[in-house]
Amino acid sequence: MNSSAALVAEQVTKAFGDALALKSVNFTCNAGEVHALLGENGAGKSTLVKILTGAMMPDAGKIVVNGRSHNFRSPLEAQAAGIGVVYQDFQLFPRLTVAENICAASVGDVSRAGFLSRRRMNEKAEGILENFGIDVDPRREVRTLDAAERKLVEISRALQSDPQYLFLDEPTAALEPKETHRLLSMIDRLREHGKGIILVTHRLQEISEVANRATALRDGEYAGTLSRDQFSREALSELVVGRSVEQHRGPSHAPGEVRMRLRGLRVREGSTEIDISVCERELVAVVGLIGSGVPNIMKVAGGAVATPKGASIYLDGADLELHGPADAQSRGIGFVSDDRKGQGIVAKRSAAENIALPSLSRFGGPFVHREAFRKAADNCQSTFDIRWSSPDQAVGSLSGGNQQKVVLSRWQVRGSTLLVIQEPSQGVDIGARLQIHEYLVEFAKSGGAVLFSSSDLDEVRDIAHRIYVIHSGEVVAEFVNSSDHPVTRGQLAQAMAAMIDSDEKQGVYND
Amino acid sequence: MTEVRLDTTAIDRSSRRKLRVPFDAAFVPSIIIILLVILSVASPVFLSSRNLAQILLQISTLGIAAVGATFVIISGDLDLSIGANVAVSGVITAIATMNWFGGNWVLGVALGIGCGVFIGLVNGFLSAILRVPAFIATLGVGVIAGGLALWLTNGLTVSGLPEDFAALATTNFLGLQTLVWFMLATFLIGGIVLHFTNHGLRTFAVGGNREAAFLSGVPVSRVRITNFAIAGLCAGLAGVLLTARVQAGQPSISTTLTLYATAAVILGGTSLLGGEGSMLRTFFGVLLIGVVQNGLDILRVDYALKEVAVGTVFVLAAASEALRRRR
Numbered sequence: 001m002n003s004s005a006a007l008v009a010e011q012v013t014k015a016f017g018d019a020l021a022l023k024s025v026n027f028t029c030n031a032g033e034v035h036a037l038l039g040e041n042g043a044g045k046s047t048l049v050k051i052l053t054g055a056m057m058p059d060a061g062k063i064v065v066n067g068r069s070h071n072f073r074s075p076l077e078a079q080a081a082g083i084g085v086v087y088q089d090f091q092l093f094p095r096l097t098v099a100e101n102i103c104a105a106s107v108g109d110v111s112r113a114g115f116l117s118r119r120r121m122n123e124k125a126e127g128i129l130e131n132f133g134i135d136v137d138p139r140r141e142v143r144t145l146d147a148a149e150r151k152l153v154e155i156s157r158a159l160q161s162d163p164q165y166l167f168l169d170e171p172t173a174a175l176e177p178k179e180t181h182r183l184l185s186m187i188d189r190l191r192e193h194g195k196g197i198i199l200v201t202h203r204l205q206e207i208s209e210v211a212n213r214a215t216a217l218r219d220g221e222y223a224g225t226l227s228r229d230q231f232s233r234e235a236l237s238e239l240v241v242g243r244s245v246e247q248h249r250g251p252s253h254a255p256g257e258v259r260m261r262l263r264g265l266r267v268r269e270g271s272t273e274i275d276i277s278v279c280e281r282e283l284v285a286v287v288g289l290i291g292s293g294v295p296n297i298m299k300v301a302g303g304a305v306a307t308p309k310g311a312s313i314y315l316d317g318a319d320l321e322l323h324g325p326a327d328a329q330s331r332g333i334g335f336v337s338d339d340r341k342g343q344g345i346v347a348k349r350s351a352a353e354n355i356a357l358p359s360l361s362r363f364g365g366p367f368v369h370r371e372a373f374r375k376a377a378d379n380c381q382s383t384f385d386i387r388w389s390s391p392d393q394a395v396g397s398l399s400g401g402n403q404q405k406v407v408l409s410r411w412q413v414r415g416s417t418l419l420v421i422q423e424p425s426q427g428v429d430i431g432a433r434l435q436i437h438e439y440l441v442e443f444a445k446s447g448g449a450v451l452f453s454s455s456d457l458d459e460v461r462d463i464a465h466r467i468y469v470i471h472s473g474e475v476v477a478e479f480v481n482s483s484d485h486p487v488t489r490g491q492l493a494q495a496m497a498a499m500i501d502s503d504e505k506q507g508v509y510n511d
Numbered sequence: 512m513t514e515v516r517l518d519t520t521a522i523d524r525s526s527r528r529k530l531r532v533p534f535d536a537a538f539v540p541s542i543i544i545i546l547l548v549i550l551s552v553a554s555p556v557f558l559s560s561r562n563l564a565q566i567l568l569q570i571s572t573l574g575i576a577a578v579g580a581t582f583v584i585i586s587g588d589l590d591l592s593i594g595a596n597v598a599v600s601g602v603i604t605a606i607a608t609m610n611w612f613g614g615n616w617v618l619g620v621a622l623g624i625g626c627g628v629f630i631g632l633v634n635g636f637l638s639a640i641l642r643v644p645a646f647i648a649t650l651g652v653g654v655i656a657g658g659l660a661l662w663l664t665n666g667l668t669v670s671g672l673p674e675d676f677a678a679l680a681t682t683n684f685l686g687l688q689t690l691v692w693f694m695l696a697t698f699l700i701g702g703i704v705l706h707f708t709n710h711g712l713r714t715f716a717v718g719g720n721r722e723a724a725f726l727s728g729v730p731v732s733r734v735r736i737t738n739f740a741i742a743g744l745c746a747g748l749a750g751v752l753l754t755a756r757v758q759a760g761q762p763s764i765s766t767t768l769t770l771y772a773t774a775a776v777i778l779g780g781t782s783l784l785g786g787e788g789s790m791l792r793t794f795f796g797v798l799l800i801g802v803v804q805n806g807l808d809i810l811r812v813d814y815a816l817k818e819v820a821v822g823t824v825f826v827l828a829a830a831s832e833a834l835r836r837r838r
Contacts, residue, residue: 335726353715357716366708
């Protein structure tokens with residue numbers, strides 16, 4: 001019986017209209033293993049996840065759980081068979097407590113004669129949290145939690161029905177390195193409890209940290225499975241993309257004169273002033289944990305907010321203050337937020353319109369020039385390899401990577417020469433990520449400047465000339481990186497670890 | 512193991528989804544056509560050209576006001592002062608013409624329309640600059656404007672307006688009164704501004720994602736204020752023309768107009784959340800209301816029951832729309 005303790009998809013096929021989303025796909029996750037599920041956007045991952053969790057029915061093929069064949073017609077039936085799922089977007093009730101969120105689906109278990117027993121609810125939640133070593137007070141309101149804690153609560157909620165197999169859809173997408181570490185160690189504990197974890201992710205680093213095996217889908221087909229001893233960045237990328245890929249290992253070209261320098265910014269009361277710069281032809285990374293103030297720095301540098309009092313921006317030979325996005329754009333700055341849905345795209349409008357949005361008045365006259373929009377969009381499509389049915393397609397229906405390319409296209413069309421980007425490849429698949437890196441490096445080579453923040457240390461090491469490490473609103477380290485003398489993961493990790501240590505010391509003093 | 516064969520309803524459903532877009536746009540027009548057929552069977556008068564012209568005349572004021580409401584709703588706001596704006600603009604036109612400008616209605620009209628725009632600018636200032644939620648800001652402004660209309664007239668209608676002023680709205684041209692031509696022109700110009708200008712595209716962007724629009728350099732506050740001003744301009748124009756048509760300034764004519772204008776926009780299929788919609792949809796929403804009201808008139812339905820019937824149409828149309836979207 002133990003040998004057959006597995007969740008198996010056999011020859012699963014699924015079509016949408018004429019398009020085959022899955023073609024006879026096989027997939028097996030054993031109990032007690034972490035199995036990474038990889039693939040570019042559109043490769044069929046989410047369709048497979050939906051089929052295995054009962055959210056969608058396959059056209060052909062079967063699902064076998066622990067040797068028994070199943071035919072899920074709803075997520076509830078999948079749940080009854082021991083399958084749980086945590087989706088990527090936060091689906092918690094912010095105004096309710098942790099315990100209320102965890103027990104929301106099963107209040108019957110914690111009530112008596114129709115009355116809710118808050119005590120029993122808190123006890124039940126506490127039991128689940130303790131069992132998996134999650135240090136969160138069940139009485140706290142969810143909106144007071146940080147991103148990692150919320151993700152842990154969401155996983156706990158999925159665990160309250162005690163599933164044997166748990167799907168985690170990009171659980172670390174919104175998390176910083178330290179939080180990711182916390183989440184990965186929880187995944188490890190779940191495995192020790194004998195659960196089978198299917199981890200959908202784009203981040204190769206965390207696969208090598210936590211997964212036993214990795215399976216990739218490519219264009220709806222099974223592309224292969226690697227086991228732990230075969231893991232390497234190259235092997236995993238190749239499995240996903242389908243060809244051998246050339247990774248940038250630090251930039252190879254030399255930067256020019258200082259293009260922009262941000263000085264005098266105090267991220268918080270009493271902290272030392274920030275002083276960071278970016279040169280022509282240079283890519284500069286800013287890294288830091290949550291609460292370090294990195295987003296503030298990026299927003300000020302990108303002109304997303306007016307330059308605060310006391311701070312000044314030296315740009316193209318003059319000290320000045322930026323009054324907001326329109327002002328920054330007229331000086332050649334393009335800003336890309338890490339909140340693509342909330343602050344990046346206008347989902348219901350077409351890709352062409354989204355691309356043209358900052359440049360409307362530059363097309364001349366009060367009337368819109370749809371032909372010019374489309375031409376500009378077509379140019380961007382060939383630059384970025386954007387996959388759309390036409391530039392008139394609504395941006396909201398594109399994949400994350402293509403949406404990010406559309407947002408970058410805005411500044412290409414606007415003619416921006418300095419890009420300030422938060423998380424250039426967040427929520428973007430491996431292929432698109434490589435293309436975005438390629439573009440940014442080319443952009444810098446041809447005279448542009450790029451300042452970006454990233455929680456992905458591989459990304460930082462791949463393309464940045466210089467790396468600022470921020471902690472508590474201050475620059476605590478600066479690294480120089482090149483293909484000849486690359487910064488090692490160890491060096492960066494050490495700088496990060498020093499911060500984690502100091503955080504923990506602070507924790508001790510607070511107690 | 513036995514092969515699991517599964518039904519194909521999911522596939523059918525997804526391919527049906529592709530056919531939905533033109534169907535969406537055709538939804539309200541097809542309801543209108545069905546109503547036209549039913550009503551023409553019920554009464555021979557209904558499809559007469561005279562009655563059809565009557566329908567257009569009946570919806571003219573509502574239509575002009577709804578054009579403005581469309582701009583405000585698509586940019587993600589709401590204007591609850593439209594009806595009161597129509598009333599006070601009309602009253603001011605009448606009073607100014609009679610008492611201040613000695614019968615010179617051109618100046619009266621200019622002041623009336625100016626009053627409409629001013630109220631729109633106040634709405635915009637409160638919502639976009641002071642960040643008062645548009646719902647409460649425009650509701651408050653509407654209450655003030657309605658109160659002013661009553662105060663200026665002591666609650667009485669202002670009559671005795673010049674004949675040539677009435678001609679502004681009631682002259683017959685190609686079989687339709689000028690009031691109807693004003694409405695059609697307002698829809699045409701509104702449609703051009705909304706769908707073919709940079710301001711129109713910015714309106715959709717601001718309503719679709721205010722943050723993203725701001726970070727793209729769109730002057731969000733200016734766009735919102737402009738749209739409130741457009742709504743005020745339309746309300747002012749509606750007030751002036753209504754005054755011309757009935758040859759009197761009436762302070763209490765427009766209590767339900769606000770809600771009907773908003774309902775017409777939403778019935779047409781424009782999202783109350785903003786970022787979506789079209790001027791043609793609003794036109795069909797207005798036309799639907801007109802056809803229903805006229806049909807009930809022709810069938811001599813009692814006034815109170817007429818209200819019940821109109822409300823029922825609102826609910827049914829909105830519910831079937833919502834049901835269809837979910838599917």
